[in-house]
Amino acid sequence: MAFLLQDQNLIFTGALVLMLMIAVLEGVMILIGVGISDLLDNLLPDIDIDGPDGGASGGLTKVLGWLRFGEVPALILLVAFLVGFGVTGLLIQMFVESTLGLLLPGGLLALVVFFLALPQVRFVGNLLRRFAVGDETQAVGRNSFIGRVAIITIGKAEAGSPAEARFKDEYGTTHYVMVEPDESEIFNQGEKVLLVEELGVHFRVTRPTSQHLMENN
Secondary structure (H helix, E strand, O other): OOOOOOHHHHHHHHHHHHHHHHHHHHHHHHHOOOOHHHHHHHHHHHOOOOOOOOHHHHHHHHHHHHOOEOOEOHHHHHHHHHHHHHHHHHHHHHHHHHHHOOOOOHHHHHHHHHHHHHHHHHHHHHHHHHHOOOOHHHOOOHHHHOOOEEEEEEOOEEOOEOEEEEEEOOOOOEEEEEEEEOOOOOEOOOOEEEEEEEEOOEEEEEOOOHHHHHHOO
16 A cells, blocks of 8 residues: 555556546446436547647547447547556556565656557557447447548548547437548538548548438437
8 A cells, every 4th residue: 555655656556546536436436327428428529629720639539439439339438548548557557566676756757658548548448449348439330321421520531631520319328429521621629510421430421412411310
């Protein structure tokens, strides 16, 4: 216990405590009929990550896609990050202390551990995506998404730079997918797009006509 409360380890211990708090709060919220996961997924699209020239947005969108954001509930990815960050940091500190008899500065080590935790998040995302555990986008066949009208929620969708889009199916289930248009089109956050073709992990989209909008209402 003393090891966990060392000043150099507090940032990693805090990540694990935060993870436990989220788990407990999620359990309580589910009992009253509202899950943190749903709240988080609804809040995240409101985050404006567009840079002045769209470059920062495109880079962040690619990172989020690499982490399987939009294919796996955001809360699961957050918990995976907190666990990976906390455990990795503490394990490194334990190894350093046992070999050198000291602890590394927590702030400096946290920068390294942050990047070490990201592949762990992707690993968890890949597992859940593959086995369809808690992944709403895999609950029905992805080919059934063709013809849906979605709204861009995060990023700017342009050729070579997918963005996240959201839509609801006929059962009221919200799905998040990565979308990319042809070179002739660009879609900003808040614009509606028509899913026309599945391209691996994302969908090719185009601008919907009024007929498509009526059919999806």
